[in-house]
Amino acid sequence: MSNQMITTENYNTQMTLFPETEEKKLSKRQLAPTFKPYDNRQIQVIFDIKALIPEHHVARVVDEMVEAVPDEQLFSHYKGGGRSSFHPKMMLKIILFGYSQKVYSCRGIENLIKENIPAMWLAAMQQPDFRTINEFRGERMKALMDELFEAMILKLIEEKYITMENYFLDGTKIEANANKYSFVWKNSTEKFEAKLKEKIQETLQHIHKLTQLEAGAEEKETEQNAEITEQNLEAVAKEIEEKVETLTEEIEKETDPKIRKEKRQERSKWKKPLKLIRENFLPRLATYKEQNEIFGDRNSYSKTDKDATFMRMKEDHMKNGQLKPGYNVQMGTENQFILFYTIHQRPTDTRCFIPHLEKLAATSLPMLKTVIADAGYGSEENYVYAIGDEKEPRFDFLIPYGSYVQEQTRKYKKDIKNAKNWTYCEQDDCFICPNGRKVTFKKYQNKKNPSGYEQSFKIYECEDCTDCPLKEKCTKAKGNRSFRRFSLRGIDKVHVEFGIVALAHNILKVAGIRQLLSEKNRKNTKGKWRKPNFFFPLALFFRTYRTAPPSLYCLHTMSIVKILHNH
Incomplete structure (x- = not known):
């Protein structure tokens, strides 16, 4: 009886194994997820930051190229003494790396050396601020840019690139x-300057009439249309100032009211052209002179650059x-x-x-x-x-x-x-036009281009274009045809x-x-x-x-x- 019961229990146990197995399989899906250890507040020590940079990263090329420049070539642009400066090679590396990453602002480069691992390595964990970077780029590199560029090109030649x-x-x-x-045009400046000089001539003639003197030298200059300069106007202004001062002294000493009034009227006549010269003519002449010096051989420039x-x-x-x-x-x-x-x-x-x-x-x-x-x-x-x-x-x-x-x-x-499509007779030095008439050599003509180079031209002229049916197609003459943005x-x-x-x-x-x-x-x-x-x-x-x-x-x-x- 007991054996039978044991067998029955065993049987029942065996019968319940399959459902228990299903429960165990389902329970595996409910296990908690596992993660790798993470704690960003734990102290981390990086022994070699260079190991984090790929072998052929652009930062490594920047480092190699700049290191190829001799120290003496860079140090020669520093006077010495005073507070220690950041090493020029470090400054060159971070600027070149920034530009290679399309970061052109000094604030952006400053952020790079704080957040970008290759930039940190190039800077050796140093952190110059944006003002220092800007001063190095704008001032220091003006003196060494050409030498640096030549050194880099020679390096590329040496490595056979x-x-x-x-x-x-x-x-x-x-x-x-x-x-x-904010543009300034040369044609406009020349036009305004010409009008100003005409007005100055009128004022000088008015001054001459006021003096009621036979100033031969001044009249001669006016007749010959002598060039008006700031020095000439300044001399005229000083003479008028002396005249005004003399009249002022006379007015102070004069006791007769009628005479004082006459002298004040006379003084006001002199003050008007004096004010015009001091406050209008001289400043505008100085402005036009400065603009012409800036133009050089150009036709325009910007006021902001x-x-x-x-x-x-x-x-x-x-x-x-x-x-x-x-x-x-x-x-x-x-x-x-x-x-x-x-x-x-x-x-x-x-x-x-x-x-x-x-x-x-x-x-x-x-x-x-x-x-x-x-x-x-x-x-x-x-x-x-x-x-x-x-x-x-x-x-x-x-x-x-x-x-x-x-x-x-x-x-x-x-x-x-087009004369190049015509027949040329070398012996007679002439062309034969499509109507069969000779276009013979007439003269040489020399012209200078804007750079000053003189060119020599040969001028040819048709013997007679009268009643030519092809004239309108041949010539329009009435008679015979003779490179984003810098920071x-x-x-x-x-x-x-x-x-x-x-x-x-x-x-x-x-x-x-x-x-x-x-x-x-x-x-x-x-x-x-x-x-x-x-x-x-x-x-x-x-x-x-x-x-x-x-x-x-x-x-x-x-x-x-x-x-x-x-x-």
């Missing part, structure tokens, strides 16, 4: 940190331009590295070609072999400069002239008014700021190349580096331009221009 053999030149207009409505010139800038895809204060930045590139740059106040690229290459020749950088530029640089003056002398040729160049692309069109080749103001500070942008761009480029070369999947590249996916959009590769048509010569540099505008 660039060769300086082929120099792609192009320019871009970048907006200045200035009010676009007197070095900036108003230029037409194309900002949208429709190329609708606006006149804004800015600078024309000229730069040469190779393999999308910026090799050299200059800042200009001239809107056109043509007149920037020679000054840019002259400054390049004055540096310690190796002289380039070939210059490639677009038609904006094509001019006789630039061609003559590039060719140089027979004894000392400068460099090879590939620069199409301004109308090259237009001349390749079918419309241009069929247009009869700093002033060209010196703008030069520094663009230098920082250019260095940051080159450093990013090095970092991208190194990261690409470190990737394991390089089977299809065959040892040649290609564009990393995270980096800027690139134009065609360098070797493409050796056989490219003229319309593609400067795509390489134009891509750099777009990159810098995106910055």
